[in-house]
Amino acid sequence: MDEDGPSGTGGICDGRVVVVTGAGRGLGRAHALAFAAEGARVVVNDLGVGLDGRPGPDGPAARVVEEIRAAGGEAVAHGGDIATGAGAESLIRTAVETFGRLDTLVGNAGFLRDRMLVNLDEDDWDAVIRVHLKGHFLPLKHAAVHWRAEAKAGRTPVARVVHTGSGAGLLGSVGQANYSAAKAGIVGLTLVAAAELARYGVQVNAVAPAARTRMTEHTFAAAMAAPADGFDAMAPENVSPLVVWLGSAASAGVTGRVFEAEGGRITVMEGWRPGPTADKGARWTPAGAGELARELLSAAEPPGAVYGA
Template identity: 60%
Template sequence: MNPICAGRVVLITGAARGLGRAHALEFARQGAKVVVNDLGVDADGSGGSAEPARQVAKEIEALGGEAFADLSDVADWSAAEELVATTVRHFGRLDVLVNNAGFVRDRMLVTMAEDEWDDVVRVHLKGHAAMMRHAAMYWRERAKSGATVDARIINTSSGAGLLGSVGQANYAAAKAGIAALTVTAAAELARYGITVNAIAPAARTRMTVEIFTESMRRPDDGFDLMAPENVSPLVVWLASQEAADVTGRMFEVAGGAVSLANNWRHGPRRDRGERWRAEQLGAVVRELIAAAPPPEPVYGAR
């Protein structure tokens, strides 16, 4: 069986641990050349080390693949631009961007500090936007020069971004922003041969280890339902040439299950044909609520 990403050049952010590491190794197994980007920070974004990214690059080389480690801050606009340029200089091209970098600083909204909001939104949402902007510019210039572009962007949202999550207002807001960014970019970039999709994974990482424990294995066969490696095959497929007609989509992935999540849709509607009076709207709003399906519950809500 031929590897489905043979020769593709893939840049993965947050690639040293958890989901990012699993993606990097699976891409290597499927024939891709991999840029392992990671600052090596702790789960809350503090600290930093070059060793985690270098170790993953060494693992890829041990598999017979090609990789190099990079420590760029992807939420820095100029650093993101340079990372794209470095990838092209090193491998001669860029075909796939996988945005995965992030960390959490969980807190109830009423006790959240300003830096806890800013730092989480910065690394998740701005980190996605900065990398997408500069990768897309590279591909747009290639398309305008007459080259055939077959590029992929795979973003990482979350169930928290789709449904909300108690105690994670900063993280949920950033991940919801990534969902909107994904569909917007998919519409804008299709003309250049770029697809943009997102995943909302459920897997054991440093951010979720207390929720998805090591004991979450099927008793009959030992299948680890929350292993990050369960998510990577879909990411790799979305990056392949076979997925050229799939864009603007959000996939939820957990264990052996893959589902397609639909974004906000227009629902029940009442049109008076002229401006409503405030006292009229109580009954109308209750009719709309009664006619619509109930919303999915927020994670952690009672």
């Protein structure tokens, strides 16, 4: 699929078809509106659940679609559960059948069930891992199957995937073992997907956002008040420009990377890489290994602080 979609706004996503999961509120809504403003046709996915993942009273995806259409854009709602194979397959099929193509997938759906480890129930662990990690994997898998078929048919796509990570997945967060583990898993998934899917014209990156949403309103309570200078640093709309750029053809050559985005700040995150090392060419004793470990640690960069520690 080359970049020959219908003309529209002249934005950097003009003619592209973009799927955004969890797009009924918060960051996902901001992303969907921003993509539409740059000319994309958008599939707005949202299950309409509450903050804890349980059924909610309304269908926010339809409201976002109405906003996009009112502004002159094109969008369609999808209310399926993307953490199931059928729901994820339906999501990708909706994009292709409605708009004739798929160019960008933004994984954003998620919720919280925060507990300290000693109080964290198995159900709360499974539910958060399911929606965040499985809910990123399954849409990615079905999108990748579609793009591989396009590439093999001689229509190599200019495809983009943007996953939603978190500082909790990079540094850890007290009271959020399930969420931190899921977000760390999303980073690993991103790196593998970037390596495996490059041959099919697909770039895969992740963004770790800091913004005020239903999931973070308590974390950023101090930043809830209107800013005196007129710039709301915690607005989710601040994260969307980077996501839109990563989801566009303009980001050519950028893949397998993780960015932090907060307010007006964008940071390239540098992950695990070898630090101080030593090799004596033979097996260590426990005491010797411990002595060396302390020497190496004294020469290593200290880790970032765990959130809430």
